[in-house]
Amino acid sequence: MLPNDFYMQPTKTVAEQLLGKQLTRIWRGKKLSGIIVETEAYLGLKDKAAHAYGGRKTERTKAFYLPGGHSYIYLIYGMYHCFNVVCGDETRPEAVLIRAIQPTMDIENPTNGPGKLCRELKIAKPLNGLPLNAPPIFIEDIGINIHKCDIKRGPRIGIDYAQEARDWALRFWIRNNAFVSRN
DNA sequence: CCCATGATGCCCT
């Protein structure tokens, strides 16, 4: 498992360092696993694309304010879920969206998008706010090292409404990886 | 290739 300190680094760093880590969901006795290949950082207070922008705290965004290393999961477009890793402490409501994984175990369908990977890993509201260091969902370092030169970055997807934050290069992905949502 | 649209439910002002 990743130590708690890992999630207390600057959120951009966490987003980069999560590339190559393994996400595992235990479901009906099976291990559903994949390597994280694409992420996006969301920087609460100053980031107009983030649900916690300006410190907004509602029933939905509560988990955003948990200590780093917990999940933040929400429903989008009435039919998909998005899975985030909370970073920092309650004074720094930030998170990393997991946008794509490369399947390693017991996954049959594509996971090259935030909605699709949640569908495949059976990630939904009941897992919201859980720590990510124990079943039923956890992230671990399995010894894959991604070279700095193999990490690409660019603007985030689907946040054109976010004014100046629209152009911030907070999306990270592994270069030439076939399982990212887009290059 | 690009752009437009519908599905569908909840959140938030």
Place this chain on the structure above:
DNA sequence: GGGCATCATGGGT
């Protein structure tokens, strides 16, 4: 009531 951190599909160029 408007809009959304998405996806699949269908049509035009």
